[in-house]
Amino acid sequence: MRKDFGSILQSFREASTIILYSGGFFVAKKIAWGTGAGLLFLLLMFWYRKPLVIPVSLFYDSGDPADAVVSRQAHQSVVLAMEFFNTRSTSRFFVPFRETDLDLVASVERAVERSSAAVVGGINAPFALQLSGALKRHGLPFLSLSSAASLALPNDLVFRPRPGDGARELGIAARKMGISSYSVIVSGFDSSRVQEFIRGFEMQAGMPPRRTMVFSGDLNKHIEDFERIARGMDAILLVLPDWPAAVAIRELRLRLPHLPVFTSNWAISHRTHLLAGALGEGAITTSFTPEEWDQRENEFVRFVSDTYGADIPPLILAMGYDTVALLDEAVRRAGSAAPHAVARALEELEHVNTAGGTVPMNENGDMQRPASLFTLSAGGWIRISDPETVSLSSKPGIFGRLSREEL
Secondary structure (H helix, E strand, O other): OOOOHHHHHHHHHHHOOOOOOOOHHHHHHHHHHHHHHHHHHHHHHHHOOOOEEEEEEEEEOOOOOOOOHHHHHHHHHHHHHHHHHHHHOOOEEEEEEEEEOOOHHHHHHHHHHOOOOEEEEOOOHHHHHHHHHHHHOOOOOEEEOOOOHHHOOOOOOEEEOOOOOOHHHHHHHHHHHOOOOEEEEEOOOOHHHHHHHHHHHHHHHOOOOOEEEEOOOOHHHHHOOHHHHHOOOOEEEEEOOHHHHHHHHHHHHHHOOOOOEEEOHHHOOOOHHHHHHHHHOOOEEEEOOOHHHOOOOOHHHHHHHHHHOOOOOHHHHHHHHHHHHHHHHHHHHHOOOOHHHHHHHHHHOOEEEEOOEEEEEOOOOEEOOOOEEEEEEOOEEEEOOOHHHOOOOOOOOOOOOOOOOOO
């Protein structure tokens, strides 16, 4: 058991009153003992220094109408990353507090009262916008998990680890594949997110969708129309959460086996490949996850797997890790967990050291990671190692030469 620091200090005081024998040898010994005691004292002061406690308020989107698993797992990945960082540091210690969007005013007031260094949450765009305004009035920095373009503003105290939704990159891939016509199946919820994604895809694909279907309500009725909306198209684009996306992929492939399917990253979860089965293989999405996360040897992935199991895909874990890395870097530079000091440090950050190296920050306070293409396989989402080999003639499940490290 560790002694109380005061009793250790008293021991040093008592030791300093010990009279050593006179003479050259004993004088040298006294100096040596005094120097050693001083060094030990400094070491003990460092050893007993309490870590800086960093309270963080996490706002869960309890009212997320789409009930997207990626939303819940994104928040879970942030909490897991905090625990991981706590095990690796003796100088800083994150303490998460859960809040909800059920009473925004009361939740923000609680975050202010506990002197939260920052607020994390807001993967749902409308809620993120509402929350950002409320937090700015109190000077609280907001690390938003939303990719909404409306949050890309300077001096708004909003900072994001994943500011892109991958729509543009997916549209570029479609154009390079030779796609000249496509239809879209979308969620009936979170219309702003859906419309923004379609616009981004359309801008880079070079054409608007031929047909659009809203997949909600009576799903069986809509499934009957899948062949009609996809027939004659070069590809289909799905902007759906993981469960309806997996259902749509299965039903589309049953009717049109070789139809290329693109999905928003809304479909990424631990269960997508299980729900879609073999018919889901070859569906393509994007993620801003570097290659360092492809291996099971990744330290954070291994920590989560060994401690809690492997239910959260690395593509989502990486977002949680980058969120905490961003906040940790700001607190380190600020030398304080005071929200105003942390906000100022976040605004001044030009880059963040995180898994995969140094990532630049832009003028809006957003991390600038490049996007990569991923495809659905029997084991989960895997990186397409050479996107240039993906072609329209490729059949589902064999979209070019793929990296087989499963995520």
